[in-house]
Amino acid sequence: MQTFSFDPVTLPPAAAELRREVRDFLAEHNARRSPLDRAQSWSGSDPEFSRKMGEAGFIGMVWPKKYGGHERSSFERYVMLEEMLVAGAPVGAHWVADRQSGPLLLRFGTEEQRQKYLPPVTRGEMFYCIGMSEPDSGSDLASVRSKAVKVDGGFLITGRKIWTSGAHTAHVMIGLFRTGSNPDGRQEGLTQFLIDLRAPDGTDLKARNNIQVRPIRSLLGEHHFNEVTFDEAFVPDSQVVGKVDNGWSQVMSELAFERSGPERYLSSIQLVLEMIRELSSNPTPQGHAAVGRLIAHLSTLRQMSVSVAAKLNAGLDPALEGSIVKDLGAVFEQEIPAIAQAIFNVEPRIGKHASDLEQVMGFLVQNSVSYSMRGGTREILRGIIARGLGLR
Numbered sequence: 001m002q003t004f005s006f007d008p009v010t011l012p013p014a015a016a017e018l019r020r021e022v023r024d025f026l027a028e029h030n031a032r033r034s035p036l037d038r039a040q041s042w043s044g045s046d047p048e049f050s051r052k053m054g055e056a057g058f059i060g061m062v063w064p065k066k067y068g069g070h071e072r073s074s075f076e077r078y079v080m081l082e083e084m085l086v087a088g089a090p091v092g093a094h095w096v097a098d099r100q101s102g103p104l105l106l107r108f109g110t111e112e113q114r115q116k117y118l119p120p121v122t123r124g125e126m127f128y129c130i131g132m133s134e135p136d137s138g139s140d141l142a143s144v145r146s147k148a149v150k151v152d153g154g155f156l157i158t159g160r161k162i163w164t165s166g167a168h169t170a171h172v173m174i175g176l177f178r179t180g181s182n183p184d185g186r187q188e189g190l191t192q193f194l195i196d197l198r199a200p201d202g203t204d205l206k207a208r209n210n211i212q213v214r215p216i217r218s219l220l221g222e223h224h225f226n227e228v229t230f231d232e233a234f235v236p237d238s239q240v241v242g243k244v245d246n247g248w249s250q251v252m253s254e255l256a257f258e259r260s261g262p263e264r265y266l267s268s269i270q271l272v273l274e275m276i277r278e279l280s281s282n283p284t285p286q287g288h289a290a291v292g293r294l295i296a297h298l299s300t301l302r303q304m305s306v307s308v309a310a311k312l313n314a315g316l317d318p319a320l321e322g323s324i325v326k327d328l329g330a331v332f333e334q335e336i337p338a339i340a341q342a343i344f345n346v347e348p349r350i351g352k353h354a355s356d357l358e359q360v361m362g363f364l365v366q367n368s369v370s371y372s373m374r375g376g377t378r379e380i381l382r383g384i385i386a387r388g389l390g391l392r
């Protein structure tokens with residue numbers, strides 16, 4: 001049985017200095033975004049903004065300098081992330097690469113892969129997507145069926161990935177495919193591959209590589225997700241990440257990065273800000289009490305999440321604590337629209353004549369349902385927590 005701990009952490013002085021620097025950057029480059037655009041949080045994507053962040057040294061902050069990184073601490077990266085999220089900055093284009101694909105390559109990639117695939121990420125010029133889920137393999141990721149068959153000099157990949165966020169704009173997919181000969185081998189016989197979708201100059205490589213990307217529109221009509229089909233797509237041996245057939249344990253360590261950051265409780269922050277704005281012109285005791293309660297929850301989640309960052313900084317594996325923060329964070333993010341609706345008696349709606357509060361509420365009522373699915377569903381996370389605590 002594991003135990004978990006959330007030790008109190010005080011951010012170092014360098015983090016406070018960086019916070020000022022990030023706020024100056026945001027005042028210059030993010031001031032004109034509407035509240036509705038800001039509500040997209042880390043799903044909002046703007047390649048030009050990513051390039052500016054790269055120039056400012058805000059991507060790959062903790063990575064080694066020899067790969068374009070800045071060798072700063074996890075705390076400094078944490079402060080940069082929370083400032084970007086609270087400001088609703090459009091960080092989505094480079095988010096996956098900075099959060100998990102880069103750390104994955106630093107841990108398991110070859111020297112050649114690191115030199116080729118990391119520096120453009122830190123410049124905000126190369127974006128990644130994650131090819132894990134399949135039509136019949138979501139929560140049960142070990143049942144992945146898309147396969148990579150060994151041929152001379154590489155592998156031929158055939159199969160279908162689904163819900164692939166950003167595959168239409170990404171340069172690279174890191175995908176998980178079955179390489180083992182025993183299809184019932186479950187966690188054995190899975191391998192991760194780096195798959196080029198676009199050249200660094202933006203040239204589309206998908207058709208040439210026998211890959212098709214089709215949009216899946218969300219409830220809001222937006223295009224974030226895709227279905228990606230591979231029809232004997234050739235991937236050279238040099239694109240295997242880590243060891244052949246070792247993909248399962250690599251993916252598990254990647255998911256620890258995916259689940260532990262401040263984006264797991266700050267996705268609805270724009271609505272809290274709109275509530276505060278509304279209350280400053282129309283104060284009510286009921287509104288103050290509701291916002292006060294939300295801020296108390298927010299600061300507790302933040303303490304817990306910073307403590308996870310401290311563990312990552314110390315080289316520990318906070319998978320259990322990260323799962324707890326993600327689960328509690330999603331509950332928090334999802335309850336905010338209903339609280340706002342009860343306090344202000346306005347309907348969620350998006351359109352020219354709606355107020356900022358109504359629009360942000362309208363976006364989040366429809367979008368926040370997904371916050372407890374992406375990155376692992378509530379039931380799966382609670383299963384992990386229960387197993388970690390020896391309860392199942």
Ligand SMILES: Cc1cc2nc3c(=O)[nH]c(=O)nc-3n(C[C@H](O)[C@H](O)[C@H](O)COP(=O)(O)OP(=O)(O)OC[C@H]3O[C@@H](n4cnc5c(N)ncnc54)[C@H](O)[C@@H]3O)c2cc1C
Binds near residue numbers: 164
């Ligand atoms: C916004 C968003 C972005 C995403 N982006 C990506 C991406 O970029 N790349 C990618 O690969 N995937 C992505 N996904 C897919 C995501 O990882 C899956 O949706 C998720 O893993 C759940 O899989 P599923 O949709 O197949 O649901 P299922 O696994 O079919 O689950 C359906 C329901 O059954 C429950 N359930 C399943 N198994 C169990 C169990 N053993 N015990 C109890 N309950 C269970 C689940 O909790 C859920 O409520 C994204 C999803 C969302 C919502």
